[in-house]
Amino acid sequence: MEGRNNMVKTSNVNRWVKGFEVDRNSADSLKITHLQYADDTLIFCDAEEEQLRYLRIILVLFEGISGLHIYRRKSHIYPIDEVHNMEQLSLVVGGEVGSLPSIYLGMPLGARSKSKEIWNSVIEKCVKKLSRWKTQYLSMGGRLVLINSVLDSIPTYMMSLFPIPGGIIQRLDKLRRSFLWQGNKEKKVFHLVKWKSIIVMKRQGGLGIKNLKNQRKTLKMKWLWRYSQELQTLWSKVIKAKYGEENNWELYPDMFGLAQDQQKTVAETWSSQGWELILRRQLNDWEIVRLTDLYNKLETFKGIQEGVDSFWWQRHDRGVYQVKAAYKILNQNNPQIRDWPWKHIWKN
Structure with a gap:
């Protein structure tokens, strides 16, 4: 070869x-x-x-x-x-x-990334799985296990490479919701709990079924993390060649516009005594608030004056991004009552 x-x-x-x-x-x-x-x-x-x-x-x-x-x-x-x-x-x-498109390694090669049609195979796989399961022998707990272990995992591979449209998420939610409450029965069954209350983690009062919207966000963030780490890979070079490497965003563009020397590096601006931000003029009241907010964020930075710069994810001991941990973070802002012993209830 x-x-x-x-x-x-x-x-x-x-x-x-x-x-x-x-x-x-x-x-x-x-x-x-x-x-x-x-x-x-x-x-x-x-x-x-x-x-x-x-x-x-x-x-x-x-x-x-x-x-x-x-x-x-x-x-x-x-x-x-x-x-x-x-x-x-x-x-x-x-x-x-x-x-084109043609299926290669399970992916529609040459397809439009935002097309809904490329998700038809995922929907068909879920429907095929559901048709094979003999739900008359399954309790609701058994159906829940199948949803968490099988149905939730089917779209993950595609979601890691293609942005899943909101309409496809709705179709997958409908399949999972219907199977949970009524199995494969044709007779309609009332859904006793709102879906948004079900797709939260068990320790927060839900059933642990995957929230596909949040899962979509965590998988997107994984690519951002990989882009910051895999600098010499071919796919990273393709992104740089196609879109360039210039930053067109800043967290504080107004403060950046007031900087006396906008070409200074982090190493030149930071020392063991702290940050040395030199501005071109005195600040207005609202600008002082913005600068204070910027300083508060910079306080969390622990500078190292030697070595190569790298990204560090604060939610992991080794600073490595993890999809599972990011998913938990996105689900923390959940309106469910948190001081109930949900885990103990589900366990028993």
């Missing part, structure tokens, strides 16, 4: 197989020729016969050198946007013509 990688990279250097540029407006744009997972390889090139001929030569050489065989029947060529001579181009390199 390493030999094939080197051949594809060499072909890109010589402009035989061009791959694609993440940001074509940049002179030093990130170029991607291929991606590989296990024994699957995605190779990118222009829809040009010459490039596909070079690609075919690379694949034939790889087979001859390695002794491995590329399974043509499982190989596909996917056009992006509209390509008129697709059938002709597919004959050059071999393989069937596919269409």
Whole structure:
């Protein structure tokens, strides 16, 4: 596989197989020729016969050198946007013509990230699970266990990669709510407790069923955390190349605008004696309140003058972000009565 990688990279250097540029407006744009997972390889090139001929030569050489065989029947060529001579181009390199979106590693490759249609498979999986369960033999407690252990876990993988629309959350909530109260019975059963009171943790008076809106937030935050940690990964480089690295937000833009030297680093502004914030003029009353609020937030900062800067999540002993812990934090602002012994009640 390493030999094939080197051949594809060499072909890109010589402009035989061009791959694609993440940001074509940049002179030093990130170029991607291929991606590989296990024994699957995605190779990118222009829809040009010459490039596909070079690609075919690379694949034939790889087979001859390695002794491995590329399974043509499982190989596909996917056009992006509209390509008129697709059938002709597919004959050059071999393989069937596919269409996007296409399922790869359980994900709809090439689908619009905000499309509701990509969630149909998740809904279908939940419905299929429900149809197999013989609810006449299940108590309400048994149905609750199945919801928490099976139904709640089905959308998690998709939610970790795609933003789940509010309408899909409502459909999943309806499936879980109906199964909890009436199982698969066609006869309608009254729901004795509000759903928002059920989807809170047991120690706060709920049944511990997953709140998908809060779960969506925690999974989004996980990507922000990974972006701050995985600086040299390909996906991080793609984000930087596409959107840039400049900060277009500040927590206190009004105070930043009054700073005498806006190019100072944290190390230059902080010392063991405290913060040295030098402003261009005297402050108004409301600006003093803002500056005091800023200082109060900075008081929690424990500076280290040596070493490389890194992010630290205060809710974990090792400073590492955890989805489970973040979910608990989001559910703390719950209007349920907290001084009741909920855990003891559910346990008994």
